[in-house]
Amino acid sequence: MQLITISHLKQIVQHTGLDHFLRQNLADLEAAFGRWNDFHKSPRHATHYPQGVIELMPCADDNFYSFKYVNGHPKNTAQGQLSIIALGMLADASNGFPLMLSEMTLLTAIRTATTTALGAKYLARPNSRHLAMIGTGAQAEFQLQAIRQVLPIERVSFFDTDPEAMKKFSRNMDGLVDLQPCQSIEQAIADSDMIITATAARQHNRLLKPGMIDPGCHIHAMGGDCPGKTELDPALLAECKVVVEYLPQSLAEGEIQLAKQTPVYAELWELVNGSKPGRQDSRELTLFDSVGFALEDFVILQLVYRLARNLGIGEEVELVPSPVDPKDLYRVLVSP
Numbered sequence: 001m002q003l004i005t006i007s008h009l010k011q012i013v014q015h016t017g018l019d020h021f022l023r024q025n026l027a028d029l030e031a032a033f034g035r036w037n038d039f040h041k042s043p044r045h046a047t048h049y050p051q052g053v054i055e056l057m058p059c060a061d062d063n064f065y066s067f068k069y070v071n072g073h074p075k076n077t078a079q080g081q082l083s084i085i086a087l088g089m090l091a092d093a094s095n096g097f098p099l100m101l102s103e104m105t106l107l108t109a110i111r112t113a114t115t116t117a118l119g120a121k122y123l124a125r126p127n128s129r130h131l132a133m134i135g136t137g138a139q140a141e142f143q144l145q146a147i148r149q150v151l152p153i154e155r156v157s158f159f160d161t162d163p164e165a166m167k168k169f170s171r172n173m174d175g176l177v178d179l180q181p182c183q184s185i186e187q188a189i190a191d192s193d194m195i196i197t198a199t200a201a202r203q204h205n206r207l208l209k210p211g212m213i214d215p216g217c218h219i220h221a222m223g224g225d226c227p228g229k230t231e232l233d234p235a236l237l238a239e240c241k242v243v244v245e246y247l248p249q250s251l252a253e254g255e256i257q258l259a260k261q262t263p264v265y266a267e268l269w270e271l272v273n274g275s276k277p278g279r280q281d282s283r284e285l286t287l288f289d290s291v292g293f294a295l296e297d298f299v300i301l302q303l304v305y306r307l308a309r310n311l312g313i314g315e316e317v318e319l320v321p322s323p324v325d326p327k328d329l330y331r332v333l334v335s336p
């Protein structure tokens with residue numbers, strides 16, 4: 001079985017080039033959402049604690065099975081720890097044998113960002129140049145890098161309640177686009193074509209409210225991804241064309257948990273396979289109420305598995321016994 005550590009993943013991405021890796025992931029993601037009915041799907045299994053959540057996210061088709069272990073502990077950063085860490089596994093569905101165990105904290109950030117980009121491809125105005133980002137924590141740079149693959153972003157205005165997080169974002173993204181640090185959400189979103197909300201707080205926030213958003217804007221709300229954890233005023237949803245990943249999960253975890261009476265226009269796959277149009281005019285307000293779905297993990301694990309094999313990167317580890325006689329498991333333990 002292959003083990004992919006952070007160091008291996010860095011080698012893979014640096015060899016491939018970040019832009020190319022993002023574009024490949026995006027293409028794979030689009031293809032996978034386009035064959036939605038091939039997948040065995042279920043809402044993730046969440047164990048809630050007062051301080052956060054730990055989730056298991058399985059997804060499979062007839063050939064491969066994957067799952068991710070991931071947490072969400074918004075207060076971790078105050079202790080100097082990431083709020084989200086993850087591990088992922090890919091297995092061969094024909095015999096159930098694990099193929100790869102991988103780091104998935106970085107992969108989660110990447111696949112979350114390419115999911116944002118995929119949604120924006122169908123829901124944002126194609127000439128969107130001004131992106132507003134609310135929350136510039138661990139996910140922020142990945143989001144911008146992926147969005148740039150589908151939209152001609154020239155300007156990013158951003159706000160975070162933590163000035164240090166804003167400085168870090170400026171440092172990392174220096175020279176990429178025109179960066180405008182802002183003093184408030186209102187200032188950051190003024191005249192924006194697209195808004196990403198990526199804040200972490202275990203409460204119902206109202207960062208964006210009706211009347212605040214310019215016509216034609218696309219909102220990507222990704223920080224509200226758990227019961228009791230939302231970012232938008234629920235009244236705003238009624239003004240938007242709302243798209244989700246997988247309705248049974250989103251109803252419990254997304255912004256729509258507070259606006260269940262609001263019609264959901266589509267699941268993302270319906271836009272991708274052309275059964276429903278995405279954005280239909282330049283004044284429409286669109287909202288991708290994204291919570292993160294296991295198919296996104298499945299797709300990026302497969303990409304990493306493929307690249308790791310092609311590039312000869314990764315480490316073969318013995319995590320599954322291979323006895324000479326498959327009925328003699330005991331011998332594996334007691335043999336010298």
Ligand SMILES: NC(=O)c1ccc[n+]([C@@H]2O[C@H](COP(=O)([O-])OP(=O)(O)OC[C@H]3O[C@@H](n4cnc5c(N)ncnc54)[C@H](O)[C@@H]3O)[C@@H](O)[C@H]2O)c1
Binds near residue numbers: 161222
């Ligand atoms: N939808 C998905 O697939 C998906 C995937 C990954 C993460 N997430 C969610 O995205 C959010 C961000 O993740 P992260 O890893 O960047 O977290 P993080 O803790 O690294 O960063 C969150 C940032 O939000 C800022 N913030 C909190 N409240 C704010 C407010 N009211 N206004 C402005 N800024 C505020 C914090 O200061 C912090 O810098 C989390 O809620 C996480 O659960 C969703």
